[in-house]
Amino acid sequence: MRFLLFLLLSLVASVAHVANAQPTKVAAASDLQFALGQIAARYEQETGNKVALSFGSSGNFARQIPQGAPFELFLSADEEYIIRLAEQGLLRDQGQLYAIGRLALLAPHGSSLKVDSELRDLAAAISDGRLQHLAIANPQHAPYGRAARAVLERAGLWAVLQGKLVLGENVAQAAQFALSGSAQGGIVAWSLVKAPELARHGVAALIPENWHPPLRQRMALTRHAGEDASRFYDYLQKPTARAIFERNGFSLPASRER
Structure with missing residues (x-):
């Protein structure tokens, strides 16, 4: 009888836990929109745990977390934001x-x-008047915007593009501007333009990686992360998730770099 009572109480506790379970709240750089969406869907299917993804600029999230934003996991497009938050x-x-x-x-x-x-034709298009606007993410708070600026400076085009730049709040919005007619093109994340949802609307060329500082993307759990957040964090480091990142145009760090 005691054994049956124990089983009943355990079942009630389990049901209560499932009923009260909240999705893991994740803040993610906007270049992850397609890759992380695929990973989260796979994780939910395999585990039954839910994930709530919020995409935006890494700089904005890095300001929101100290102000009490309830994120449990932060995937930044610039590892410096993670390092600074950890130091705090x-x-x-x-x-x-x-x-x-x-x-x-x-x-x-x-x-x-x-x-x-x-960017040879970009330079020519500026000179001959074909280019009126070019979209990039805002370098003030978007890592991909800072990298785009570095590319344009290396090509000697940053100064001549002043007044022609359309700044997205994040790199996903910059891609939207580039494809919507607000600009003739844009410098955006390779991970976005590889996605079928965007690829069908335009053409893209991969910029050499030595034209800008490396976009080292780091993730970390916040100090109030729960057990489900820890599980998703671990899942993101497994071969299944890493393969999805790679298919979506990211380079994978070697184990010794991590």
């Missing part, structure tokens, strides 16, 4: 390097801009 005692530790991002020049179908990896 807002994260469990300095986390793990999960990916290296890449940049691409993107132009919508029908654009007067022809894409090439070394």
